[in-house]
Amino acid sequence: MKGNWCRAFFVDLSKGTSEVHKLPEEWYRDYVGGEGVAARLFLDLACDGPDPLSPENPIIFAAGPLSGTAAPCSGRCVAFFRSPATGTMGAANAGGHFGPALKRTGFDLLVVTGAAEVPKILVVDDGEAKIIDAQDLWGKGISDTEDSLKKRLGGEGWQIASIGPSGENLVRFAAIMTDKHRAFGRGGPGAAMGSKKLKAVAVRGTKTLPIADPNGLKEAAKAAREELFSESFVKDELHPFGTPSFYDAIEGLGILPTRNWQRDEFPESRELLGHKAYHDTLDVKPYACYGCPIACGRHTRIKKGPFEGLEGGGPEYESVAAFGSKCEIIDLEAIAAANHWANDLGLDVISTGQVIATAMEWFEKGILKEEDWGAKVTFGDVKGMLDLVPKIARREGLGDLLADGVMRAAQKLGPEAEQAAMHVKGLEMAADGVRASKGEAVVHAVSPRGADHLRPYASAIDAFGYREPELGIEGEIHFAEDGNKEWIKPFQELSMATNMLGVCLFASITLAIKASTWAKLLSCALGRTVTKDELLERAEAVINLERMINARFGFTRKDDTLPKRFTEELGRDGRGAGEKVNLDVALDSYYASMGWDKETGLPTKETLCRLGLDWIEIEEGPC
Amino acid sequence: MKGNWCRAFFVDLSKGTSEVHKLPEEWYRDYVGGEGVAARLFLDLACDGPDPLSPENPIIFAAGPLSGTAAPCSGRCVAFFRSPATGTMGAANAGGHFGPALKRTGFDLLVVTGAAEVPKILVVDDGEAKIIDAQDLWGKGISDTEDSLKKRLGGEGWQIASIGPSGENLVRFAAIMTDKHRAFGRGGPGAAMGSKKLKAVAVRGTKTLPIADPNGLKEAAKAAREELFSESFVKDELHPFGTPSFYDAIEGLGILPTRNWQRDEFPESRELLGHKAYHDTLDVKPYACYGCPIACGRHTRIKKGPFEGLEGGGPEYESVAAFGSKCEIIDLEAIAAANHWANDLGLDVISTGQVIATAMEWFEKGILKEEDWGAKVTFGDVKGMLDLVPKIARREGLGDLLADGVMRAAQKLGPEAEQAAMHVKGLEMAADGVRASKGEAVVHAVSPRGADHLRPYASAIDAFGYREPELGIEGEIHFAEDGNKEWIKPFQELSMATNMLGVCLFASITLAIKASTWAKLLSCALGRTVTKDELLERAEAVINLERMINARFGFTRKDDTLPKRFTEELGRDGRGAGEKVNLDVALDSYYASMGWDKETGLPTKETLCRLGLDWIEIEEGPC
Structure with a gap:
């Protein structure tokens, strides 16, 4: 295989050292790259079954053989780790521009092991690594972290993957965020990174990607883009309206998780949470990851009300369902605010909305009691929902219980709590129904x-x-x-x-x-x-x-x-x-x-x- | 794969450090083990094309999945390296007991990289490695080296692989010897080891081999031994008479390299070099490598004459042909002496006999001249042949020219020297004819x-x-x-x-x-x-x-x-x-x-x- 596709950059935070390892070409033949090669490497590195929050849990960032190429939608990167949420393998996949930048450093894998004693940042600049102090950034949100770090590093072309307070506080569904609003979201990679006292990874690469047949790839990419836009769902929904358009389709089909999955229809929300309302209520700009002609992402700014001027990536469909229908909340500005806060705190929005919806049902059923927690949060309770978001990230009060996810919270609350704990293996349900599929x-x-x-x-x-x-x-x-x-x-x-x-x-x-x-x-x-x-x-x-x-x-x-x-x-x-x-x-x-x-x-x-x-x-x- | 079959012990002589690396299981699936996995690892370690005599040239000792098991003839071990003789890959395979002992340390591969500044010995004792000083052993022959080292290490069960003066002096066909007389012989692994200032590797292992189905293996081994002894060549020749019996067969067939391959018959030697003479002239005992029911090896002691009492392993067929027929010498005691000397000096007997035979032809043709070298060596010249053996090992006089092998010597002597330089790619011919096969x-x-x-x-x-x-x-x-x-x-x-x-x-x-x-x-x-x-x-x-x-x-x-x-x-x-x-x-x-x-x-x-x-x-x- 040509060039740098088998080269992995290993960083040991305990020792403060970095090494280049050549991985076996057979792995690239047998498992292709990306999540495949990451899984294979993980099998070796994690064969002892490390505690997900221990220094022994590796975090492997892996780009694939098409990452950063002319192939459409080629901005993806996976983070592979043992999940603090489930104890299974974790694979969280983010878009944005981190994967292509990693690829251009001359490596397709970045492997982080060990743990630092005080907060650190890993900087990989075109194949050179250094580990710098991050004590000034600890506690900061994602947006400030990215801005401060780019300023400190200087120059152009930096891509950052960082954690917010939720990762620092080992929230078991904390994400690693990149490009501010794209998430290595599911399974708690942010907690794994937080346990290593690693605030951020900054990468910058200027190397040429080793493509064997660049002209052939360009032609195939053209054909792929044509296939993409010959699909009407892509052309007529995802491209013009982004993922918020799913809301109408899914609610219309009667498969929208509502009131913590007690209902699958939410007709009263149609006018106010559908994609027309979305584009009316919010100031919306499309967002595209690297090389993506679909541009399904949305950047929004809240136009009025108590959150006027608050902006960020999303809310995407999953976030509208998580903070909206699951919580029986029909307030798009509040949903957008919860989404923007959660992203900046480095929370996985899917799990965050789900633990709040579950908490609502637990209060409804008397499993959680107002007298124990000083307040209650009920379905449709906008303020209660919003209050919980930062409390979870900071592990304050009820937020501390919920920060370990619905499975562990239910285990503490007793068997009657299980029915509302919507998870599998400890990871909270997203917003896609299983009764209707x-x-x-x-x-x-x-x-x-x-x-x-x-x-x-x-x-x-x-x-x-x-x-x-x-x-x-x-x-x-x-x-x-x-x-x-x-x-x-x-x-x-x-x-x-x-x-x-x-x-x-x-x-x-x-x-x-x-x-x-x-x-x-x-x-x-x-x-x-x-x-x-x-x-x-x-x-x-x-x-x-x-x-x-x-x-x-x-x-x-x-x-x-x-x-x-x-x-x-x-x-x-x-x-x-x-x-x-x-x-x-x-x-x-x-x-x-x-x-x-x-x-x-x-x-x-x-x-x-x-x-x-x-x-x-x-x-x-x-x- | 069960247990320790993917574990390689890496020793860096430059740094004085050792590390255990787990090799990819896919390599054991795709290349099985032994020379297969060694070759695959070598491809990665030597991808830069290191100078064979530089610290960058790795030496990989590799046992196979059957090494040291109940399978018959399972005492083999390969040394893999870039050959100082040819510049190709080198793979020299030795019997004895080194491979099984290596396997029992818990590793099947021992990888030596870098170079020490002063002579060292690598000691691997059941998975623990240390690098000890060897300045007192530098210059010693193989037999003394093994004896001194075993005494110094104490206890039972040590297996040694070491170099003699020829490896120290970077003779391009120096062997690594084990069990005193078994050789990682061809391609100059001794020179590669000498360039690392590594006098010896001592291993001792007490671990149980990870056999999945020991009873099945025992049964299959029994069937294999039966197959072995149902072959009459094994039963009636190799087992009772060892490799010296080849001499009669090969000479009889008219394919015996004689007078540096100018002849393929040597009838005048039949009575004096055949296996009957061998067993009459020498005090012969059979020698078996680990787990070998054939026991093709011979240990001999010279009974009379100037070399009375000299003993050692062999001469095997190749040695009898190398120092005998190729040099047109019909003196079995001299041949045995040359063989014992060469083994103790750590020379590959095949190349050593061939360079001497080539030198004889060069003198015959006037390409080498007596006046330049103070003496000449001619076909049939017993004393001249014997004198050259230690001179090559010590790079004295003509020995220094020959120590680089016939290809390099011929390049120095001019185009007319090429016709007698019996080599391919720089490695000297053994004693098996290509005109008749x-x-x-x-x-x-x-x-x-x-x-x-x-x-x-x-x-x-x-x-x-x-x-x-x-x-x-x-x-x-x-x-x-x-x-x-x-x-x-x-x-x-x-x-x-x-x-x-x-x-x-x-x-x-x-x-x-x-x-x-x-x-x-x-x-x-x-x-x-x-x-x-x-x-x-x-x-x-x-x-x-x-x-x-x-x-x-x-x-x-x-x-x-x-x-x-x-x-x-x-x-x-x-x-x-x-x-x-x-x-x-x-x-x-x-x-x-x-x-x-x-x-x-x-x-x-x-x-x-x-x-x-x-x-x-x-x-x-x-x-």
Whole structure:
């Protein structure tokens, strides 16, 4: 492989040293790059099962072979770590410009181990690393941190990934933020970084990317952009209106999580939280990550009221649902304010909104009591919701309980708290329903990083009706069917492939850019032919690799669960009305298609053998 | 993979530090172990093309997955390095007990980099390493070095690999010796070790080997031993008489290199150098490496004459031919003395005998002149031959010229010296003819480490007539045919497989133990099924990997040559009388069967792709 694609920059914060390691080219052949190579490296570095908040937990930032290239949507970067939220592997994927900048330093992986004694910043400038003091920045929000640090470093071209107070305070769903508003969001990478006393990573790169066939790649990229914009969802929704347009579609379909998932319709919010209201209420500018023609992101400024002038990235759909419908709040300015605050505090907005919605239900049910906490927060309570956001980040009062996530809070509160604790494996649910997509039910249960709607975004198939002949996803697939889940596998592979390539899931979960087109782009980057089938098989290998990593941390079929609300309570309204999830049936079908053992939920020896992974042992000695 | 099979012990002599590195399990899957994994690691460590005598040249000692197990002939260990003789990769493979002891330290690879300022010894005691001073041992012979070091270290179970004065003096064909008389012999590993000022490596291990299915392995080993002794060559020749019995067979067939390859018959030596004379003249005891039921080695003591009482390992067949027939010397006691001296001085006996035979021809032709060197050495000159051995080791007079090998000596002496310089790529010929085995002609030309009769021992097929249906080697194969060399490939794979497994070539080049039996033994060791075809394919991958390593050092088809004696001069007597080698025809056939490009002699992209090696670039930046 040409040039610098196997070079990883290792920084040990305990020792204050950095080293360049050449990773095995076989890893780039077998796991392609990005999340694939990061997962493989993590298996070695974390084989002892480190405490997620210990110096031994590595954080691996990984760009992919297409990151920063002419391929569309190629601004992605993954952070890989053991999750403080779940104890599983963590993989949090951010857009913006950090990945391409990392790539241009001459490395595609930046590996941080150890922990500093006082707050530090890691600066990687074109292949040179230094670790500088950050005591003046500790406590600062994301925006101030980025601005101060860029000023201090001087010059142009710096990209920053940093944590806010929530990461410093080890909030288990703290994010690492980049470009101020893009998040390595899920699973608590900010807490892992905070436990290392690492306030920020600043990278600047000026090197040329090693593309084997730049002209071929440009041509393939052109074709990919055409595919992207021939998909009407991209052209007519995502590009002109961004993710806020999802709100109308999802609420309209009756699959919008409302009142902490007790409802799936929220018709009273349509006029006030839909994307028309969004563009009327807020001063909106589109935002694009590196190389992205979609520009799904939105930058907003609140035009009036108590938060007039407050601005930032989003709120995206997930944030509108998290602080809005889940909390039964119909106040877009308050939702935008909660979003902007959470981003600046370095909180994952999805988990933050969910823990607040859960707290609301706990107060409703008397599990949390006003007399114990000095105040209560109820559904629709705008002030209560807003107050909790900084309290969580600073671990004040009730915020301290919620900062460990709904699973741990419920464990402290007793068994009756579990029903409202909407999580899988300790990670809070996003805003994508599992009653109205039994595919999504499987995805949430089996995702290697806890409740996750994106591996793959199964709703696209069984709720929105997309089909993809190239993946063999054709014909009748009904949202309510518990069995016949074999169509998830190829879609999951395509989604994983994008995470390995360093490109955006929005280009694959919309089924706009085809797997064969990604394979072509990769082939041009590498200078050797990688077929669609090979790419998908390698993605399957990484899916299995991650499954085995979690197995080594003790996760098996027993942990592939859903909140009881979905398996025990019937849906009250919306598309899933009268439905519940028969998870065992769905998992049986899915495991069979994956070649995973029905009892353990782990890859069979045959499956591991077929994928070249049969050397992985679940039980192993120290690293 | 269970246990300690991916753990490599890295020692940096420049820094005086040691570290344990976990190597990627994929390497053990793709390259099995032993020479395979060593080659793969070498590709990374030596990607800059280090000077073979510089601190940057790594020396990798590698045991295989069967080394030290109940498998028969499992005492082998490879030393991998860049060869001071050829500038190609170097792989020198020794028997004895060093490999099994290394394996029991908890590591299968010991990697030495850097260079010490004063002579040192590396001591690895069950996973603990220390570097101790060796100034008192510098200058000592192998036997004294082993004895002194064992006494100094105390206790039982030490295995030593050390260099003699020839390694210290950077003789380009200096060996690393172990168990006093077993040699990491070819390509000058002793010089590479000498350039690091590393006198010896001492290892002691008490750990249990991680065998997945010990009972299965024992059973398979029993079957393997039965296969071994059902082969009459093993049972009736190699076991009772050792390698000296080859002398009779090879001379009888008319393929014995005599008078520096000017003759291929030496009938006047039959009575005096054959194995009957050997056992009459010398006091002979059999010697077995670890776990070897063949015990092909011989320990001899000279019974009478000027060398009475001198003892040591060998002379083996190669040594009898090197100091005997090649020099037209018919004095077994002198040959044994030269052999014992060379071993103790840490010289490769094959190259040593060859450079002396070449020097004899140069004197004969007036290219070397008595007046320049104070003396001459002629064919049949016992005293002259004996005198040269220590002179080469100590680089005295003519010995200094010869210590750089026949290629470099010929370059200094002028073009007329080339015809007698019997080498390929700078490594001297062993004693196995290429005129009477056109397969051996190809093997010598293409071997990755210079003139080499063992990758594979093609004579077994086209000179001695062995066939192996399991490898598809069947039917008429005539020694004199230049084309149709496709039968070499599977045999070469079997030979490479044994080097990867850590077992002895004598068990495979005799075609006694079948490829499927080795695959079974490996499967029991690993606890997963590896088929014969998979094992051979992985061996093919390592063959191609080594070809690519050499390509990065500048070696292509242009370097796949033979001494002109074989391509220009017709054989005068013996089986190859009237024959010469049409190397181009033979190479065309061989390259085609290997999937190597006819022009460059390098693996085609398709071949690399098929073997999972297409990530290897010939041109690459620094490590």
